[in-house]
Each structure stands twice: as structure tokens, then as C-alpha cells.
Amino acid sequence: MTKNIELLAPGGDTDCIKAAIIAGADAIYCGLDKFNARNRAQNIAFADLHGILRLAQKHNCQVFLTLNIIIVESEISPLIRLLNKLVKTKIDGVIVQDFGMLYLLGKYFPGLNIHASTQLTTHNAGQIKFLSKLKATRVNLSRELSLDEIQSLASAGHENNMLTEVFVHGSYCISFSGLCYFSSVHGGKSGNRGRCSQPCRDQYVRTAVGKDFPLNLKDNSAYADLQELADAGVDSVKIEGRIKKFHYVYTVVDAWKKQLLRLGKRERLVTDKHDLHKVFNREFSNGFLTGDINKSMFIDNSRDNSAIRRAEIKGGCTDENIQQAKRELYDLKTEILHRVQKKIARLSITKAPLTLVVSGEVGSPLKIVVKTPDTSFAVLSDSLAQKNRHCAQGLNAQILLEKFKALNDTEYFIQHIDGEHLQDDLFMPFKELTIIQKKILFILNDAQETFPPVDVPLLKKPQNLSIQPTLSLLISSARDLHNLTSLISSNEIEADIYFQLPQSFKNNCAEFIEIFTENNIIPWFPAVLIGEDYRDAVEFLHQLQPQRPQHIVTDNTGIAYEAYQNGIAWIAGTSLNIVNSFSLLCLKEHFNCSGAFISNEISKVQIKSVKKPNDFKLYYSIYHPINLVTSGQCLFHQVTGCHKDRIDAHCIQHCEKTSSIKNLKGETLFLEKTKGNYHRIYNEVNFLNTDIVTDVPNLFSSFFVDLRNIRTNTNIDVDTATLLQLFKNHLNGNLDAAKNLRQSLHPTTDIQYKKGI
The missing domain is CATH 3.20.20.70 (Aldolase class I)
Incomplete structure (x- = not known):
């Protein structure tokens, strides 16, 4: 029987999340407006998260929240507040890079499933064991791995009760993820903080071999390699693209969903990427996946390649063909936008309404019937209602609305409280109302216990230290x-x-x-x-x-x-x-x-x-010297050229080269390859x-x-x-x-x- 592989889609905003759902995604990863590695995405507000989770659950789709940046000390308190809120949601997992966050999640928030981000650069079995000890349940593997290497790590993951996911579509980075400081040094926008400005995609002074975009890689596409990924034991295939729009997400997810359905039915897989070429791409490569790391993985153009490819099919990249291709793609994009927009308009992330019918009389338990759009249930108070002997007003709908307001911090909201069946001048202690609220929350939360907020102890600096460094x-x-x-x-x-x-x-x-x-x-x-x-x-x-x-x-x-x-x-x-x-x-x-x-x-x-x-x-x-980039690619193909078309084992062991490129601001970057090491890019001046x-x-x-x-x-x-x-x-x-x-x-x-x- 063919293994079921999860299709994991990007959700840069609410429309993208809806588009991924209707296209058939099994899971979606998305970020809030803080603590995620795609600050350029629109992201979602926490107020919308419960509605998104409800919508996704209704369509059998999981939601993973990206918290995948390094966290500075001043952010620990707001992070704890966020985690305390997240444990009260039905979020299916959180994607993490920072060791401190891994520590906090494992020690104080065991209810949240931990996923290790691609920013952790996971590429060997020891790292799998390291993450497993930190209670990670899933890991995103480095994009530079071959199928054999992926198979080995998928096996190691399963031995350590950890699922593995692999990026199969979208941008390739020139650097190993998590090891790039290019944007951080050149512009103060750290990739480890989700602010990468992609200087690797920039135009540079033309190189000796005539390239203007010498660091620009084609997009990753493993579309034709799905069977091999399944054979390797991969649990999830992941699409990159949280800064893309909803028509892109729908088109790519739809194409991949159909491919996965073919795999499940053991039908012949499609190798033609026609549908994937309809939306933004830089042309495609699977060079890392197949272990064929060659110079054709680069593209000397940072823009959308769709029109160029369409023109080539129609007879060549003449001005006339390019303009015709752009018109056709514009019409096609417009058609996709309208079609998908109609579909996502039917989906709502509004919270589900609750009606509470409250009844009670002196000497009897208070009874609350809770009605949702899908079901209804009743809860009773543990103690008996009493006659109000205080000057204050007796129990009524307004008081109950105030005391049950925590129900609004879920995927539901209190639409109406019916107190018509409450005896006049009835009294119930507030602590008893709190117990009733917890009972309701327990049932609404699928019989999962809700926990009080965690108060993480503040760390103190050691006193009276005198260190001579x-x-x-x-x-x-x-x-x-x-x-x-x-x-x-x-x-x-x-x-x-x-x-x-x-x-x-x-x-x-x-x-x-x-x-x-x-x-x-x-x-x-x-x-x-x-x-x-x-x-x-x-x-x-x-x-x-x-x-x-x-x-x-x-x-x-x-x-x-x-x-x-x-x-x-x-x-x-x-x-x-x-x-x-x-x-x-x-x-x-x-x-x-x-x-x-x-x-x-x-x-x-x-x-x-x-x-x-x-x-x-x-x-x-x-x-x-500031190491900006560590790359699994050969950086000299596009700069000085090489007599080899691809990297082989001899290259890593024996190649020694240096060169430089200059950006359009006149800043020089130094390229270096030494024996036994990957290619690196160094900053113009040292730190x-x-x-x-x-x-x-x-x-x-x-x-x-x-x-x-x-x-x-x-x-x-x-x-x-x-x-x-x-x-x-x-x-x-x-x-x-x-x-x-x-x-x-x-x-x-x-x-x-x-x-x-």
C-alpha cells in the first residue's frame, strides 16, 4: 500500500490559507505578525487564528504556526504571553528555530507539538537525535540533500519518533538556511529574524563569463520526483511561498495535490510542469535532490520566467513573442484570480456563535445548555443555587456574559445568553461560575484540559563576578x-x-x-x-x-x-x-x-x-572575516567559469579558488573555495x-x-x-x-x- 504523504502549503495571509484549503492542502503553515521568518508576508492577526483553525479543521486540514526566528532577551516575556494563548487554541504544531524557545516549549508547554524549522539546517542523524531530545516531533530537512541522504535521515527520524518534511517547490537559497548573514550585514535585515532582503537575487557588475545575476538560483521543483521521495520515507512535502499571493498558492497546491492523488492510486505521475509554469517561477531545477549540482541550476534573471518560457515555446524570445506571452499570462492570471476568488469567498473565518440557555432555582444546580452550529450539550453546577441575600443584583444574563467571557477566546463567541428561566434573586458564588466555564471549555476543546497561564521564572545574573578575559x-x-x-x-x-x-x-x-x-x-x-x-x-x-x-x-x-x-x-x-x-x-x-x-x-x-x-x-x-554565505553550489560557474559543468567529490576535497564580484553600489564580495570545504562568500571588510x-x-x-x-x-x-x-x-x-x-x-x-x- 502506498504511504500517504502530507501536502504542506504556505499561508501568507487569510486568502492564501483559504486558497490552500480549497486546493486540497493537508496542512498549512502560517505566521502571526510577530516571531516568524517571513516578515514581508502579510501574515495573520491572532484575533483571526481561532476562526482559521475552525475552518481548517472543518476541511481536515492541520495548521502549523511559524515561530521560526531567533528570540532576543527583551522578547521572552511577550513570547511567553503568546505561548500561554496558543496552548488554549487547537493549533497543530509550532515551527521553531531558537534553542531558547525549544527549551521553553519542552519544559512549560508540553501541549504544543514542536516542529524544527529549516533554519536549523538539519542534515545529519546526530542533529535528528539532538532535536528529538528537545521533544521535536517533526523536522524540515535542508534543501541541499540528495534523495539517498533524505532516505537516511527519514529513517533516523522514524527511529527517534520524528516525522520528516522536505521542501519540494519554490525558492532555492544560495546559502544553507540559517547560515546566511548576507542581508543582516548588507542592510541590517537579518534572515534569522525573517527580514531577508534577498541580496543574492540582486544584479551585480557583469562577471567575466557575462553573468549579471551570478548568485541567482532557479526554483526548486521535485514534481517529477514524488515517487522517489515516497520511497525515501518522507512524511510531508512542503511548498515554499508565504510571500506569494492566493492565486499562486492555489495553482501550485492544486497541481501537487493531483500528483499526490495519482501516487496514492498508483497511477503514472505527470512530468509536465505546464500548470506550475502559469505562475511566478525562475524556471525549475531538482539538482540538489538528484545529487546533480550543476551550473544549469543558475538563471541569469531575477524576474518571473513564465513569459520567457512561453515565448520560447512559441518560437523564440523575440520582443513580439515576449509581449504576446505577457498578455496571455495576464489573461490567465486574471481568470485564475476570479475563479479562485469566487471559491474562497464562500469560506469564512468568522468564529462560530454560541447560545447559552441558563436555568435554575433555589436549591437546585444551575443548568447551562450550550448550543453551537454543530451540536449542543448541557453542564450543571457542582453546588446548588442559593437565594440572593446581598444588596447586589441577582444572577442574570449580563453577569453571566461577563463571567463567561473566556469562551470568546476560543473558536467560538457568545452570541446570546438566554436567562429567561432563571429564578429571580438567584445567587451563585463566582468561583462556582468559573468552574462551570471550565466545564464548557473542556467540552468545546474536544475534552482537552485547559491549563492556567504558565509563569516562567525570571533568570538572574550571577552576582559579583570578576572575570579577566x-x-x-x-x-x-x-x-x-x-x-x-x-x-x-x-x-x-x-x-x-x-x-x-x-x-x-x-x-x-x-x-x-x-x-x-x-x-x-x-x-x-x-x-x-x-x-x-x-x-x-x-x-x-x-x-x-x-x-x-x-x-x-x-x-x-x-x-x-x-x-x-x-x-x-x-x-x-x-x-x-x-x-x-x-x-x-x-x-x-x-x-x-x-x-x-x-x-x-x-x-x-x-x-x-x-x-x-x-x-x-x-x-x-x-x-x-564575515562569512556571509555558505553554499552547497559552485559559486564560480557564474563568475569565472569552470572546466567542469557540475560538482563532484573531487571538487569538495581538492578545489581551491578565490574570486570576487561587485554589486551595483560598488561593494566587493569575496568568493572562496578551500580544500575540503563548501563555497563561501565573505564581506568586503572584516568585523x-x-x-x-x-x-x-x-x-x-x-x-x-x-x-x-x-x-x-x-x-x-x-x-x-x-x-x-x-x-x-x-x-x-x-x-x-x-x-x-x-x-x-x-x-x-x-x-x-x-x-x-
């Missing part, structure tokens, strides 16, 4: 290690040395083991470790364990889980985006984490509000923040300096020994050191520290 340094080559250890010993500078491990070191494991065996250095595991690369990294961790470095640093939660399981002290790296106190508690309490880097995206004010747990160390990077040392005293145990040789436009006017001495002097309170550092390292930026998120 140390210096820590990052390198990534044996040559740099030799030079650095000589400099440190000869100049009597104390510093921890971190060694950045590559994302793939299949044939170099023995070499790295030797480096760590012979030197007192600390391994830093990268953010992305897929398939064999993850298994090799785990094996390396186990081989390294007898040497017992004081700790490891990891940007990958899969390695974090392995370290935790094996009793290895670990520190959460910069890419884990730690911005609030509950994230620190999450990592310490659940995974015995001993320290964490605070994200460089947040400001002085936002950092100052973070409260670290006892016996926990905080770290901060004060100087580093330097000397102010934090004095702005936020007695918080950080160590300040971190990245000494890797990465090309940018930042000039270093002193040798390494002098540079290290300047950093040491600055940490020791030398008043001139900060000025000397800024003069020696120029130009630099600390825009994120000033603006925050």
Missing part, C-alpha cells in the same frame, strides 16, 4: 599552527588556539589526529557535515577522545550530541546563533554544554541583557569590535580573534606578533590599544553590534 585564536592550517605556537611562546602571550576543521577530510583524518596529538590545540567542527562527512567527523571525534583536549567547539548540533553522549566538554560555536539566556540553559541542561559563543548579530544592549548560567562560560568574536571589552565587562571568559588567511579588503599593517600583543594589551585595559588596533586593521565594520536585530 583571555585571548583565543583561530587557524586552519599546520603551517599557521607552527608559526603561531612559535610566536606565542617567544612573546609570552597566553592564548587558546582553535583549529578549524574542514567540512570534509576523508583522506586526511590521520594527518589531523597527528596535529592534535602533538599540539595543545582545540578542534572546531564546522556547521555543515552531510553523509560520509558527518560519519568521518564522528569517527575523528572518537579517535581524538583519548587525547582529551580541554574541550571542543562545534557549529554542528550533530557533533554536539555526540560530544554530550561521550562525556566530551563542548562549546557552542558562532553559527548556532545564541542570543538569549534560555538558549544557554537549553544547551547546558539538556546537553551538558560548558560554554557558548554569543552571536555577532546582536547589539550591545541585546548582549547586556543575556544572563549566563552558573559554571558556564561565554565567548565572543571581536575580529573575524572588528573593540568596544565590547569595556562595554560589557565581567561577562565573557574569552575574546576570539580569527587569524585565518582569508582575502578581504581589510588591510593588516602589522605583523602577527604585534597584532597579538595589541589584542593582549587591549584585554588588559591598555587605553591606547583599541585605537592602535583600529589603525592597524582597516577598514573594518561593527555595524551588527551597533544595530542589532
Whole structure:
């Protein structure tokens, strides 16, 4: 029997939600006006949520709420208030990125199903186990995975009672989700806060191979790969598009629903994407899914490709054919809009009316008959009604309306209270009326208990701390290690040395083991470790364990889980985006984490509000090249060209290239590919923040300096020994050191520290 696969559709606003429902979506994901990763979508108001849930439930459609951004400390209280409201709804799940939110949900709100967002960059089995320990019930897998990799993770998910979902239609990002800081640095709009301005889609100065949009990928479409996804064990296929309009949502969901019905009936699947080409697209690719990561996945045009494709079919992209295609598409869009609008107009998100018929007399229980559009039921008071012996007015409809007002905070509203059958001058204690209200809520809520609001305890800062921060340094080559250890010993500078491990070191494991065996250095595991690369990294961790470095640093939660399981002290790296106190508690309490880097995206004010747990160390990077993008694609196809049309295993292991592109503002971006690593884009100038040392005293145990040789436009006017001495002097309170550092390292930026998120 063919497995039923859920069709998960975007709901950027109420009309899109209705369009997805009538097109046959099994589930919808949507956001409120806060805490979601699509701020450019219209989103929905909380006041409409109950009506939307009622409408969806009526059509056997689930609703998942997106709360998938990182949460700064000042937002914890409003977040708790929102979660207290959500537990009283029939929401089917919440989609989450932030570790602090995962912690709060798991500890205080067990009634809410937790879904791990694509922003968590989940791509290996260790990450599945990590999320399972945090009580996630579903995970959205990274878009860069192949079918074989998806099958492996779907199996791991099922072993850990977790469902897996895969994006099958819509935008591809040039970067691994959750690891992109492009929009954050260039414009102050963080992708981790739902404000991405998509600078990767921008036009750039024409490259050497004649491309104007060198970072622009085609759209993802797995339409013809549905059988393979089913065979891989995927539980849900997800359509991207919360900033798209309702006609787009209807068209795409309708096409996918028909394909899923064919799959269920074991009919031949359609490969023609004609219907999908009717609405916005950048042409389609399934390159990541099939493992064929090639240069044809790019498109040198950021606009809608529908007219171009239609013109090509009609004989070529002449001006006449393009204009004709645009007219036809306009007429087609108008027809779809009118047709879908008529259908969604019949759907209402109005709450269902309640009529309460109340009767009672002295010496008898109070009886309330509750009538909804679908059913009716009666509840009785536990105590007997009494004669009113107070001067106040006796029990009546107006008093009951006030005391039962919590019923309006559900998918229902009190339309009318009939008190005609109440004896005059009747009295019932208010606490008894509250009990009656709870009985009604229990039945209306499908016999699920409603809980009082959770009051999450406020965290306090440790008192009377006096911390003298140390210096820590990052390198990534044996040559740099030799030079650095000589400099440190000869100049009597104390510093921890971190060694950045590559994302793939299949044939170099023995070499790295030797480096760590012979030197007192600390391994830093990268953010992305897929398939064999993850298994090799785990094996390396186990081989390294007898040497017992004081700790490891990891940007990958899969390695974090392995370290935790094996009793290895670990520190959460910069890419884990730690911005609030509950994230620190999450990592310490659940995974015995001993320290964490605070994200460089947040400001002085936002950092100052973070409260670290006892016996926990905080770290901060004060100087580093800014990694804007980490990509699974080859970034050189569109810039300098390559003799290969596609990425193969040899490329990741051995390719070394650098280049640059320039945007139309004249800013340069640096492209780099090193051995064993994915492609990266670096900012024009490096990050330097000397102010934090004095702005936020007695918080950080160590300040971190990245000494890797990465090309940018930042000039270093002193040798390494002098540079290290300047950093040491600055940490020791030398008043001139900060000025000397800024003069020696120029130009630099600390825009994120000033603006925050």
C-alpha cells in the first residue's frame, strides 16, 4: 500500500490559507505578525487564528504556526504571553528555530507539538537525535540533500519518533538556511529574524563569463520526483511561498495535490510542469535532490520566467513573442484570480456563535445548555443555587456574559445568553461560575484540559563576578599552527588556539589526529557535515577522545550530541546563533554544554541583557572575516567559469579558488573555495569590535580573534606578533590599544553590534 504523504502549503495571509484549503492542502503553515521568518508576508492577526483553525479543521486540514526566528532577551516575556494563548487554541504544531524557545516549549508547554524549522539546517542523524531530545516531533530537512541522504535521515527520524518534511517547490537559497548573514550585514535585515532582503537575487557588475545575476538560483521543483521521495520515507512535502499571493498558492497546491492523488492510486505521475509554469517561477531545477549540482541550476534573471518560457515555446524570445506571452499570462492570471476568488469567498473565518440557555432555582444546580452550529450539550453546577441575600443584583444574563467571557477566546463567541428561566434573586458564588466555564471549555476543546497561564521564572545574573578575559585564536592550517605556537611562546602571550576543521577530510583524518596529538590545540567542527562527512567527523571525534583536549567547539548540533553522549566538554560555536539566556540553559541542561559563543548579530544592549548560567562560560568574536554565505553550489560557474559543468567529490576535497564580484553600489564580495570545504562568500571588510571589552565587562571568559588567511579588503599593517600583543594589551585595559588596533586593521565594520536585530 502506498504511504500517504502530507501536502504542506504556505499561508501568507487569510486568502492564501483559504486558497490552500480549497486546493486540497493537508496542512498549512502560517505566521502571526510577530516571531516568524517571513516578515514581508502579510501574515495573520491572532484575533483571526481561532476562526482559521475552525475552518481548517472543518476541511481536515492541520495548521502549523511559524515561530521560526531567533528570540532576543527583551522578547521572552511577550513570547511567553503568546505561548500561554496558543496552548488554549487547537493549533497543530509550532515551527521553531531558537534553542531558547525549544527549551521553553519542552519544559512549560508540553501541549504544543514542536516542529524544527529549516533554519536549523538539519542534515545529519546526530542533529535528528539532538532535536528529538528537545521533544521535536517533526523536522524540515535542508534543501541541499540528495534523495539517498533524505532516505537516511527519514529513517533516523522514524527511529527517534520524528516525522520528516522536505521542501519540494519554490525558492532555492544560495546559502544553507540559517547560515546566511548576507542581508543582516548588507542592510541590517537579518534572515534569522525573517527580514531577508534577498541580496543574492540582486544584479551585480557583469562577471567575466557575462553573468549579471551570478548568485541567482532557479526554483526548486521535485514534481517529477514524488515517487522517489515516497520511497525515501518522507512524511510531508512542503511548498515554499508565504510571500506569494492566493492565486499562486492555489495553482501550485492544486497541481501537487493531483500528483499526490495519482501516487496514492498508483497511477503514472505527470512530468509536465505546464500548470506550475502559469505562475511566478525562475524556471525549475531538482539538482540538489538528484545529487546533480550543476551550473544549469543558475538563471541569469531575477524576474518571473513564465513569459520567457512561453515565448520560447512559441518560437523564440523575440520582443513580439515576449509581449504576446505577457498578455496571455495576464489573461490567465486574471481568470485564475476570479475563479479562485469566487471559491474562497464562500469560506469564512468568522468564529462560530454560541447560545447559552441558563436555568435554575433555589436549591437546585444551575443548568447551562450550550448550543453551537454543530451540536449542543448541557453542564450543571457542582453546588446548588442559593437565594440572593446581598444588596447586589441577582444572577442574570449580563453577569453571566461577563463571567463567561473566556469562551470568546476560543473558536467560538457568545452570541446570546438566554436567562429567561432563571429564578429571580438567584445567587451563585463566582468561583462556582468559573468552574462551570471550565466545564464548557473542556467540552468545546474536544475534552482537552485547559491549563492556567504558565509563569516562567525570571533568570538572574550571577552576582559579583570578576572575570579577566583571555585571548583565543583561530587557524586552519599546520603551517599557521607552527608559526603561531612559535610566536606565542617567544612573546609570552597566553592564548587558546582553535583549529578549524574542514567540512570534509576523508583522506586526511590521520594527518589531523597527528596535529592534535602533538599540539595543545582545540578542534572546531564546522556547521555543515552531510553523509560520509558527518560519519568521518564522528569517527575523528572518537579517535581524538583519548587525547582529551580541554574541550571542543562545534557549529554542528550533530557533533554536539555526540560530544554530550561521550562525556566530551563542548562549546557552542558562532553559527548556532545564541542570543538569549534560555538558549544557554537549553544547551547546558539538556546537553551538558560548558560554554557558548554569543552571536555577532546582536547589539550591545541585546548582549547586556543575556544572563549566563552558573559554571558556564561565554565567548565572543571581536575580529573575524564575515562569512556571509555558505553554499552547497559552485559559486564560480557564474563568475569565472569552470572546466567542469557540475560538482563532484573531487571538487569538495581538492578545489581551491578565490574570486570576487561587485554589486551595483560598488561593494566587493569575496568568493572562496578551500580544500575540503563548501563555497563561501565573505564581506568586503572584516568585523572588528573593540568596544565590547569595556562595554560589557565581567561577562565573557574569552575574546576570539580569527587569524585565518582569508582575502578581504581589510588591510593588516602589522605583523602577527604585534597584532597579538595589541589584542593582549587591549584585554588588559591598555587605553591606547583599541585605537592602535583600529589603525592597524582597516577598514573594518561593527555595524551588527551597533544595530542589532
